[in-house]
Amino acid sequence: MTAAAGVTPTRLMSAGLVAGPVLSMIDSSVVNLAVPDLVRELGRPLEVVQWTVSGYLLALAIGLAATSYLARRFGLVPTYAGSLALFTVSSAACALSADAGMLICFRVVQGLAGAPLVPLAIGLLIGQGGATEGADGRVPLTAGLAFFAAPALGVSLGGLLIGAYGWRSVFLVNLPVGLLALPGALAARRAGLGTRGDRAVRPDLPGLVLLAAGLGLTTYGVERAAAHGWATPSWPAGLALLAAYVLWARRRPQAALTLDLARDPVRALTLALCAVSSIVLFAVLFLAPLYLQTIQHHTGLVTGLALLPQGLAMGVSAAAGTRVAERFSVRFVVVAGMVFLAATTGLMALLSAATPVWLTTLLLCGRGLAIGFTSQPLVVSLLGGLPPERVPDANTLFSVVQRLAGSFGIALLVTFLTTHGAAAGSALTGFRETMLVLAATALLGALGAALLRRPAERAPLVRGPVSAPGGDSGGR
Numbered sequence: 001m002t003a004a005a006g007v008t009p010t011r012l013m014s015a016g017l018v019a020g021p022v023l024s025m026i027d028s029s030v031v032n033l034a035v036p037d038l039v040r041e042l043g044r045p046l047e048v049v050q051w052t053v054s055g056y057l058l059a060l061a062i063g064l065a066a067t068s069y070l071a072r073r074f075g076l077v078p079t080y081a082g083s084l085a086l087f088t089v090s091s092a093a094c095a096l097s098a099d100a101g102m103l104i105c106f107r108v109v110q111g112l113a114g115a116p117l118v119p120l121a122i123g124l125l126i127g128q129g130g131a132t133e134g135a136d137g138r139v140p141l142t143a144g145l146a147f148f149a150a151p152a153l154g155v156s157l158g159g160l161l162i163g164a165y166g167w168r169s170v171f172l173v174n175l176p177v178g179l180l181a182l183p184g185a186l187a188a189r190r191a192g193l194g195t196r197g198d199r200a201v202r203p204d205l206p207g208l209v210l211l212a213a214g215l216g217l218t219t220y221g222v223e224r225a226a227a228h229g230w231a232t233p234s235w236p237a238g239l240a241l242l243a244a245y246v247l248w249a250r251r252r253p254q255a256a257l258t259l260d261l262a263r264d265p266v267r268a269l270t271l272a273l274c275a276v277s278s279i280v281l282f283a284v285l286f287l288a289p290l291y292l293q294t295i296q297h298h299t300g301l302v303t304g305l306a307l308l309p310q311g312l313a314m315g316v317s318a319a320a321g322t323r324v325a326e327r328f329s330v331r332f333v334v335v336a337g338m339v340f341l342a343a344t345t346g347l348m349a350l351l352s353a354a355t356p357v358w359l360t361t362l363l364l365c366g367r368g369l370a371i372g373f374t375s376q377p378l379v380v381s382l383l384g385g386l387p388p389e390r391v392p393d394a395n396t397l398f399s400v401v402q403r404l405a406g407s408f409g410i411a412l413l414v415t416f417l418t419t420h421g422a423a424a425g426s427a428l429t430g431f432r433e434t435m436l437v438l439a440a441t442a443l444l445g446a447l448g449a450a451l452l453r454r455p456a457e458r459a460p461l462v463r464g465p466v467s468a469p470g471g472d473s474g475g476r
Contacts, residue, residue, distance in 0.1 A: 015184045016183065018181075019084075027056065029158075037167045059112045068397075072201045077124065160301065207257070215404075217238030257400070276444065277341075284364075285307075286410050296355075307364065310361070333374070334452060336373070351431075
């Protein structure tokens, strides 16, 4: 899977590659705000309407299972462009849905189309996947800002759109963005940016079924466990299917998603640290709005505006993360980032019902800086020395680990928050204790990061994508 040498993304290409992931991440969370309106206007109970959110998240998980194969078979840019076109069309279908059943079906299609957008776009933006020989491997600042600001921006803009124009507007707004982004994706294809696939690649159908079913059942089961308890059989069945896929993939030369990267001790440790970072990131993305709205009783708009600077801070620091790691080392930057993440998360345990919003926002910005500096060097370590044709597998594996870790982390912490809050008779007490648990988790990550080897001890690095908060785990 190669492309023309020396091709670098133009502004048109970059805009096209940024827009897709942003749309996917915003749609992971914004429909949560529309659920009350959907219940009222469609005349269906909450248990049915909630599938407009759950169905999308399940489809994201299932679509992610096929991302690596599609990228290897058809090429990165054709897969990305096709996914973006289908996402745009399905958004229009969602807006035109006449009943809940139609809306849920089109949301599933939207999720399947949105799954490949994040891992493929980020790799293309930084010149990976065989895209270029001359790219510097650094995350563009505008892309980092857009990816990390998208979840908070979705909450802010979603509340305004729904209040002014109704729930259909959150889907209709995707149309002009998607249509404007498609020329950029097509320009990337014409420029030869990562376009060539390998027609000899054959689909691993049993592996795709095992992986898709495992990810889907695990995601569904964990989501239900957070609300209804851990006795549900769905998530253990999902994990069993994922274990079966691991056994299957070990004997397949062209598995749906090759897992041999995880056999390397350094990469295995890096994936574990990515999981820790995802847990601390997504849990606070879920808990901070809960604190601002439930404990401090702020509006959705104020909550979105309070979260937005955190996303901007993550974007800035993610774009700078590789540069700092080059000057010092991956180990130094990740350890420092994890320690600072633990400190800022621990300080959130001191928040009260009367804490000013600006102070909460300041602490969230500190966390954003720490996560941005941590995530990019971690993926540098993960992709170090990989040939270009292995990058799609690495990107997808990274996204799978991020999704599972974020889902389990949120569910376990919601259970902890509910249990301890009820025992203390105070939601604020439960929130504070949960923040302390997250701070301790980040400290464990710092201890693990101390075991990372220096880049000089390994093969030359192939720089990779940041962990954009893909919205899928944060869209609960």
